[in-house]
Amino acid sequence: NAGVTQTPKFRVLKTGQSMTLLCAQDMNHEYMYWYRQDPGMGLRLIHYSVGEGTTAKGEVPDGYNVSRLKKQNFLLGLESAAPSQTSVYFCASRGIGAGLSFGPGTRLTVT
Amino acid sequence: SQQGEEDPQALSIQEGENATMNCSYKTSINNLQWYRQNSGRGLVHLILIRSNEREKHSGRLRVTLDTSKKSSSLLITASRAADTASYFCATDAYNNNDMRFGAGTRLTVKP
Numbered sequence: 001n002a003g004v005t006q007t008p009k010f011r012v013l014k015t016g017q018s019m020t021l022l023c024a025q026d027m028n029h030e031y032m033y034w035y036r037q038d039p040g041m042g043l044r045l046i047h048y049s050v051g052e053g054t055t056a057k058g059e060v061p062d063g064y065n066v067s068r069l070k071k072q073n074f075l076l077g078l079e080s081a082a083p084s085q086t087s088v089y090f091c092a093s094r095g096i097g098a099g100l101s102f103g104p105g106t107r108l109t110v111t
Numbered sequence: 112s113q114q115g116e117e118d119p120q121a122l123s124i125q126e127g128e129n130a131t132m133n134c135s136y137k138t139s140i141n142n143l144q145w146y147r148q149n150s151g152r153g154l155v156h157l158i159l160i161r162s163n164e165r166e167k168h169s170g171r172l173r174v175t176l177d178t179s180k181k182s183s184s185l186l187i188t189a190s191r192a193a194d195t196a197s198y199f200c201a202t203d204a205y206n207n208n209d210m211r212f213g214a215g216t217r218l219t220v221k222p
Contacts, residue, residue: 043154044217048209
């Protein structure tokens with residue numbers, strides 16, 4: 001099993017550009033999450049999903065959109081990137097009542 | 112917000128000593144989880160304690176949970192240099208499936 005994978009691993013964007021981060025899991029987990037982590041900080045929840053076709057806002061949802069069209073995939077979109085969105089983005093998934101399995105992260109720089 | 116808050120923010124000890132980290136939270140929970148993050152990497156799930164449990168062990172890890180005080184502690188016994196990492200708690204809140212993290216405790220174990 002690959003676990004949780006994230007694509008891409010690194011990306012540099014110019015202000016105003018858009019992009020989509022892809023998260024995939026092969027563990028048949030119901031719940032999926034997107035977090036961002038700024039240097040020296042903890043993780044902040046952006047959006048999450050409790051099942052295929054559902055999404056919900058977390059702590060810092062502004063400037064991001066998500067979709068969960070398939071159970072195994074959770075996409076995070078940046079419509080118009082801003083320097084404040086420079087961060088490391090982590091995807092995670094879990095089964096009901098279980099711990100989170102994390103992906104390796106995507107390092108995004110917005111110039 | 113129901114996220115956990117870790118204390119202390121940073122902890123430096125000698126190899127062989129015990130390390131204790133604390134977590135406080137605000138709402139009713141289904142379970143509380145502890146994670147480790149090595150620099151620049153994704154988080155790794157360490158241990159999960161359910162709301163009806165008071166203590167749990169896993170190897171050199173001991174977790175306690177006091178739901179009346181809304182607090183948990185993580186004890187790492189006989190620490191090793193390889194335990195140097197950031198440690199985070201996360202709460203699986205009752206009636207809410209989002210998983211939120213505190214700012215973490217940065218543990219340094221000196222050889």
